[in-house]
Structures are given as C-alpha cells and as structure tokens.
Amino acid sequence: MGRPVAKLFNAEALAAELGAPFIGDGSVLITSVASLGVATPGDLTFFSDPKHRQAALSSTASVMIVREADAHAVAGVRIIHPAPHTAFARALDLLFPAPAHVATVSDRAQVAASAQVTGARVDAFSSVGHNSIVGAGTAIHGQVFVGDDVVIGENCVLHPGVRILAGVRVGHRCIIHAGAVLGADGFGFQPTRDGWHKVAQVGTVVVGNDVEIGANTTIDRGAIEDTVIGNGVKIDNLVQIAHNVQIGDHTAIAGCTGIAGSSTIGARCMIGGAAMIIGHLSICDDVIVSGGTLIATSITEPGRYTGVFPTTTHRDWTKIAGRLRRLIKLPVR
Numbered sequence: 001m002g003r004p005v006a007k008l009f010n011a012e013a014l015a016a017e018l019g020a021p022f023i024g025d026g027s028v029l030i031t032s033v034a035s036l037g038v039a040t041p042g043d044l045t046f047f048s049d050p051k052h053r054q055a056a057l058s059s060t061a062s063v064m065i066v067r068e069a070d071a072h073a074v075a076g077v078r079i080i081h082p083a084p085h086t087a088f089a090r091a092l093d094l095l096f097p098a099p100a101h102v103a104t105v106s107d108r109a110q111v112a113a114s115a116q117v118t119g120a121r122v123d124a125f126s127s128v129g130h131n132s133i134v135g136a137g138t139a140i141h142g143q144v145f146v147g148d149d150v151v152i153g154e155n156c157v158l159h160p161g162v163r164i165l166a167g168v169r170v171g172h173r174c175i176i177h178a179g180a181v182l183g184a185d186g187f188g189f190q191p192t193r194d195g196w197h198k199v200a201q202v203g204t205v206v207v208g209n210d211v212e213i214g215a216n217t218t219i220d221r222g223a224i225e226d227t228v229i230g231n232g233v234k235i236d237n238l239v240q241i242a243h244n245v246q247i248g249d250h251t252a253i254a255g256c257t258g259i260a261g262s263s264t265i266g267a268r269c270m271i272g273g274a275a276m277i278i279g280h281l282s283i284c285d286d287v288i289v290s291g292g293t294l295i296a297t298s299i300t301e302p303g304r305y306t307g308v309f310p311t312t313t314h315r316d317w318t319k320i321a322g323r324l325r326r327l328i329k330l331p332v333r
Contacts, residue, residue: 002032002033002034002035002038002039002040002042002043002044002045003032003033003034004031004032005030005031005032005033005095005096006095006096006097007094007095007096007097008029008030008031009029009030009094009095010026010027010028010029010030011024011025011026011027011028011030011062011063011077011079012026012027013026014030014044014063014079014091014094014095015079017090017091017094018065018079018081018087018090018091020065020079020080020081020087021079021080022077022078022079022080023071023072023077023078023080024076024077024078025077026077028062028063028076028077029042029062030042030043030044030062030063030095031043032044033045033091033092033095034061036052036055036056036059036061036064037052037055039059039060039061039064040060040061041060041061041062042062043061043062043063044061044062044063044064044065044088044091044095045059045061045063045064045065045088046064046065046066046084046085046087046088047059047064047065047066047067047070047074047084048066048067048083048084048085053070053073056070056073056074057073057074059074059075059076060075060076061076062076062077063076063077063078063079064076064077064078064079065078065079065080065081065084065087065088065091066078066079066080066081066084067080067081067082067084068080068082101121101137101138101139102121103118103119103120103121103136103137104121104122105117105120105121105122106122106123106124106125106126108124108125109122109123109124109125109126109127109128110126110127110128111127111128112128112129112130112131112132112148114130114131115128115129115130115131115132115133115134116132116133116134117133117134118136119135119136119137120134120135120136120137120138120139120140121138121139121140122134122140123139123140123141123142123144124142125142125143126140126141126142126143126144126145126146127144127145127146128140128146128150129146129147129148129149129150129166130148130149131148131149132146132147132148132149132150132151132152133150133151133152134146134152135152135153135154135155135156135172136154136155137154137155137156138152138153138154138155138156138157138158139156139157139158140158141157141158141159141160141162142160143160143161144158144159144160144161144162144163144164145162145163145164145165146158146164147164147165147166147167147168147183148166148167149166149167150164150165150166150167150168150169150170151168151169151170152164152170152174153170153171153172153173153174153209154172154173155172155173156170156172156173156174156175156176157174157175157176158176159175159176159177159178159215160178161178161179162176162177162178162179162180162181162182163180163181163182163183163184164176164182164183165181165182165183165184165221166183166204167183167204167221168182168183168204168205168206168207168221169204169205169206169207170182170207170211171207171208171209171210171211171231172209172210173209173210174207174209174210174211174212174213175211175212175213176212176213177212177213177214177215177217177237178215178216179215179216180213180214180215180216180217180218180219181217181218181219182205182207182213182218182219183204183205183219183220183221184218184220184221185201185220185221185243186201186203186220186221186222186223186227186242186243186244186261187220187242187243187261188200188201188223188243188261199223201220201221201222201223201243202222202223202224203221203222203223203224203225203226203227203243203244204221204222204226204227205219205220205221205222205226205227205228205229206226206227206228206229207219207229208228208229208230208231208232208233208249209231209232210231210232211229211230211231211232211233211234211235212233212234212235213229213235214235214236214237214238214239214255215237215238216237216238217235217236217237217238217239217240217241218239218240218241219241220241220242220243220261221243222243222244223243223244223261224244225244226244227241227242227243227244227245227246228245228246228247229241229247230246230247230248230249230250230251230267231249231250232249232250233247233248233249233250233251233252233253234251234252234253235252235253236253236254236255236256236257236273237255237256238255238256239253239254239255239256239257239258239259240257240258240259241259242258242259242260242261242262242263242279243261243262244261244262245259245261245262245263245264245265246263246264246265247259247265248264248265248266248267248268248269248285249267249268250267250268251265251266251267251268251269251270251271252269252270252271253271254271254272254273254274254275254291255273255274256273256274257271257272257273257274257275257276257277258275258276258277259277260277260278260279260280261279261280262279262280263277263278263279263280263281263282263283264281264282264283265277265282265283265287266282266283266284266285266286266287267285267286268285268286269283269285269286269287269288269289270287270288270289271289272288272289272290272291272292272293273291273292274291274292275289275290275291275292275293275294275295276293276294276295277289277295278294278295278296281295281296281297281298281299282298282299282300283295283298283299284299284300284301284302285302286302286303287299287302287303287304287305288303288304288305289304289305289306290304290305290306290307290308291308292307292308293305293306293307293308294307295307
C-alpha cells in the first residue's frame with residue numbers, strides 16, 4: 001500500500017479534474033498513491049518512462065495515468081494524458097490539498113504597530129518589523145524574522161526559521177523553506193593598506209511571483225542595484241546567490257549551486273546541482289548547465305553545456321593528470 005491520501009477521489013472524478021478521459025470503472029476509489037514499481041490495489045500511479053514498461057505491465061495499481069499509446073497495454077483503470085508525470089503532479093495537489101491558513105497573529109509573535117498583516121497568519125516566536133506589509137492569505141510559521149520595510153505578497157508560505165531582512169520585496173504565491181535567508185549583505189570588501197574595508201550593501205532583493213526557495217538557501221542584497229529573482233523561478237536547497245545577480249523567469253537551480261556577484265542568468269534555464277557560475281558574466285535564455293559544471297565565460301547560445309570530467313579510478317586519474325601537465329610542454333603547431 002502506498003501513501004494514504006488526504007482527500008478521497010474516485011477515478012472518474014479525478015479524471016474530470018485533470019480534464020482527461022479514462023478507461024475502466026470510474027467508481028474505483030483512490031485511497032493512496034505509490035510509485036510504479038511498488039503500487040498495489042487502491043493506489044494511483046503513473047507510467048511515462050519506456051524503461052519502466054515491464055513494471056507497468058505487471059502493476060496491480062487500481063488507477064494508472066498513461067499516454068494514449070499505452071492505455072490498452074496495462075490493467076486497471078487508465079486515465080489518459082499526454083504528459084502522465086505532469087498529470088500525476090496535479091493529482092497530488094488534489095489528493096493532498098494544502099491546509100487552510102487561519103488568519104491569526106499569535107500572542108507570542110511580535111508585530112510592529114506600523115506593520116500591516118491583515119488577513120495573514122503569524123505564528124509564535126515570529127516577528128514582523130516596522131512598516132512591513134504581509135499580504136492576505138500568507139502564512140508565517142514559527143521563528144520567522146521579517147525585518148523593517150519588507151513587502152511580502154499574498155498567499156505566500158514562510159516556513160520556520162526563514163529570515164527576510166530589511167527592505168526585501170517578495171511577490172505573490174511564493175514558498176520559502178526553512179532556514180533560507182534573503183537580504184543578507186553581499187560579499188563586498190575593498191582592499192586597503194590596513195586590511196579590508198567593508199563596502200556598504202545598499203541594494204535589496206526583489207523576488208517575483210510564484211517563486212520557490214529551498215531550505216538554507218541564501219540570496220544576498222545588491223551592492224547598489226538590486227538582486228532580482230524573476231517570476232516562477234525554482235531554487236533548491238543550499239544555493240548561494242550573490243549580490244546583484246539577476247535570474248530570469250522560470251529558471252530552475254538545483255542544490256549546492258553557487259552564483260557569484262553581478263552575473264545574469266536568462267529565462268527558462270536549468271542549472272544542475274553543484275554548478276559554479278563566476279561573477280560578472282551572462283547566460284542567455286534556454287540554457288541547460290550540467291551538474292558540477294564551472295561556467296567561467298558568458299554563454300550566448302541556447303543549449304546544453306557540460307564541464308565535468310567523468311569519474312575514474314584514482315590510478316587512472318593520476319595518469320591523466322600527468323599527461324595533461326605534459327601537454328603544456330608540447331610545441332604549438
């Protein structure tokens with residue numbers, strides 16, 4: 001048995017919500033969800049990857065979301081959709097609806113008298129600073145800090161331990177996960193005879209609508225111009241975004257990526273995990289960066305870019321490294 005659902009649907013009702021036709025007994029009740037390989041009666045699952053075809057053929061799931069071409073090859077009730085994984089994701093939203101947020105401010109929260117939080121929820125041990133605005137329907141969970149002059153849009157969720165520092169602006173329907181910090185000082189220091197002189201970071205962070213920011217991600221405020229995160233951007237956990245970075249709409253960035261200051265990333269890009277992007281360069285729209293890649297120059301053409309040497313044995317690696325060193329000594333022809 002898979003993960004029990006929070007809200008029951010039968011196959012016909014779910015198919016209607018997805019705007020998809022179905023084959024089989026529409027009265028079959030969906031009581032749980034599971035991945036294809038472990039699904040059993042009562043479960044909803046999906047089949048989209050051809051390499052999992054054998055698992056689909058032998059599955060006993062009650063309801064399966066499939067492409068039309070596969071509909072007659074599998075058993076049980078079939079909901080037909082051209083993008084089964086996408087349809088399954090939408091089904092999860094229906095089967096596991098987000099809990100409604102009650103607009104209330106805990107008596108153990110601190111909200112400045114000049115702050116506006118009408119229609120929002122603020123849980124215990126959270127604080128909202130002077131002249132800040134929190135939109136209706138937004139939920140601020142426990143131990144969240146919202147500084148002065150912050151604007152947070154409607155229907156956002158700030159999970160425990162989030163820090164939104166002074167002057168940051170967050171759009172509507174954003175989700176910010178635990179421990180994320182928006183608006184800390186960028187890494188700005190000027191060398192002098194006596195050491196390092198800190199350069200005041202007087203910009204802020206501007207986050208668009210429908211953005212999701214992962215746990216323990218940090219987005220630094222701009223030095224003078226703002227750090228800007230476009231609409232629909234998805235950022236994983238443990239991502240560092242330095243001052244003055246600009247990220248275009250609907251770009252996705254996987255965990256442990258580091259983006260140095262004043263770089264610009266276009267729209268609809270996909271940045272793989274642990275990628276490194278040095279400062280003051282630009283990446284055009286529709287670029288895919290493989291995980292672990294170092295981007296050291298600007299990218300002006302859409303496409304996939306990879307800069308990772310495949311793993312090999314230590315012995316082979318030392319041989320390769322030695323040969324690379326010897327290449328430097330070879331005459332250029």
